[in-house]
Amino acid sequence: MTTATPRRFLAHLYQEGPHNPFPGIKALERRLGHAxxxxxxxxxxxxMPHAVLGGELGHALADLSRSYADADAWQLxxxxxxxxxxxxxxxxxxxxxxxxxxxxxxATICAGERVITSAGTYPTLAYFARGLGAEVIEVPxxxxxxxxxxxxxxxxxxxxxxxxxxxSQHAARVVYLANPDNPSGHLHSDEDVRALRDALPxxxxxxxxxAYHDFRPDAAQADNAPMAHTFRLRTxxxxxxxxxxxxxxxxxxxxxxxxxxxxxxxxAVSAPxxxxxxxxxxxxxxxxxxVAAVIQCRDQLAxxxxxLGADVLPSATNFLCxxxxxxxxxxxxxxxxxxxxxxxxxxxxxxxxxILRISTLEDSLVPGRLARLEQAIVEENRA
Ligand SMILES: Cc1ncc(COP(=O)(O)O)c(C=O)c1O
Numbered sequence: 001m002t003t004a005t006p007r008r009f010l011a012h013l014y015q016e017g018p019h020n021p022f023p024g025i026k027a028l029e030r031r032l033g034h035a036x037x038x039x040x041x042x043x044x045x046x047x048m049p050h051a052v053l054g055g056e057l058g059h060a061l062a063d064l065s066r067s068y069a070d071a072d073a074w075q076l077x078x079x080x081x082x083x084x085x086x087x088x089x090x091x092x093x094x095x096x097x098x099x100x101x102x103x104x105x106x107a108t109i110c111a112g113e114r115v116i117t118s119a120g121t122y123p124t125l126a127y128f129a130r131g132l133g134a135e136v137i138e139v140p141x142x143x144x145x146x147x148x149x150x151x152x153x154x155x156x157x158x159x160x161x162x163x164x165x166x167x168s169q170h171a172a173r174v175v176y177l178a179n180p181d182n183p184s185g186h187l188h189s190d191e192d193v194r195a196l197r198d199a200l201p202x203x204x205x206x207x208x209x210x211a212y213h214d215f216r217p218d219a220a221q222a223d224n225a226p227m228a229h230t231f232r233l234r235t236x237x238x239x240x241x242x243x244x245x246x247x248x249x250x251x252x253x254x255x256x257x258x259x260x261x262x263x264x265x266x267x268a269v270s271a272p273x274x275x276x277x278x279x280x281x282x283x284x285x286x287x288x289x290x291v292a293a294v295i296q297c298r299d300q301l302a303x304x305x306x307x308l309g310a311d312v313l314p315s316a317t318n319f320l321c322x323x324x325x326x327x328x329x330x331x332x333x334x335x336x337x338x339x340x341x342x343x344x345x346x347x348x349x350x351x352x353x354x355i356l357r358i359s360t361l362e363d364s365l366v367p368g369r370l371a372r373l374e375q376a377i378v379e380e381n382r383a
Contacts, residue, residue, distance in 0.1 A: 006203035026070035185315030214239030327353030
């Protein structure tokens with residue numbers, strides 16, 4: 001880093017160290033070129049019999065549970081590198097996309113500095129930023145409604161131009177964009193995201209949260225490459241069904257990953273999570289089948305609700321959103337469904353209180369399951 005290069009990370013991270021005190025046994029074995037079968041050096045509970053865990057959850061899980069995982073996630077990163085066509089060194093594995101959001105905040109933001117996000121988008125980044133004493137500046141979504149002339153123009157989307165303008169105006173450290181977005185489901189093209197990056201100041205990082213990447217209609221052709229000054233986040237929580245195990249990864253430039261690694265929690269990823277991710281990447285057909293089924297279910301539910309007159313937003317995710325006319329009615333529908341044991345989400349953000357988000361599981365298609373919502377849609381259209 002030369003003094004002329006704009007600074008995006010905390011200043012001290014550009015200095016020598018800190019160095020991870022626990023690179024781990026797997027890294028040591030790789031360095032030595034041989035296994036270390038007699039491990040008396042890391043104070044794990046390696047003699048724990050795990051009869052209970054093994055009996056209840058399976059012996060493979062019990063065995064994996066005894067040891068710290070490979071802090072480098074060597075195998076998973078190699079599998080991802082091959083699958084995504086990116087270099088091993090541009091990948092960082094952590095305990096879910098949320099952990100990566102926290103990591104970026106920890107490495108880039110000081111109290112009083114500014115972060116830009118969309119008003120009502122996935123709130124975790126703002127929550128972490130506020131926790132560090134940073135200022136969160138929210139930019140409204142752009143919104144469009146379908147009309148008789150343009151029946152497919154319904155839209156709720158992060159406003160890329162406004163995000164870029166706010167970043168410059170407020171000298172922000174980080175701009176957050178979920179793409180596809182939660183809760184709107186909106187997908188901006190790779191080209192538009194690159195244009196956003198180009199429009200940001202050089203000392204402002206783009207935090208590009210791609211948690212729903214696998215559900216994009218163009219996922220197979222979409223951009224995976226590390227982008228300058230950008231942290232691209234992905235997760236195993238959605239398409240791969242591993243939310244409970246906590247596993248996600250980042251694609252970024254190697255220099256950025258070297259700085260992030262200085263403040264990373266080195267054993268945050270558990271050995272069972274890593275093993276599960278490796279196994280699922282060895283058998284990618286299972287996640288692919290799951291994604292296809294979810295998309296089919298989503299489109300079926302969207303079509304059904306639209307046939308009742310619903311304003312369903314286009315979605316490139318594993319959920320869909322129904323836009324009602326008022327937040328009060330949306331709150332009422334949500335409460336009534338909850339009383340029947342059906343949980344759907346209404347954004348707590350005042351800007352999006354009229355939006356109801358439904359994860360499109362097969363169970364959501366059971367006739368009558370969303371009857372209260374269907375009734376509200378019909379009533380709204382009658383009024
Ligand atoms: C946009 C977005 N980012 C991140 C996450 C969290 O992902 P993970 O489970 O990998 O922490 C979610 C989960 O709902 C999400 O919607």
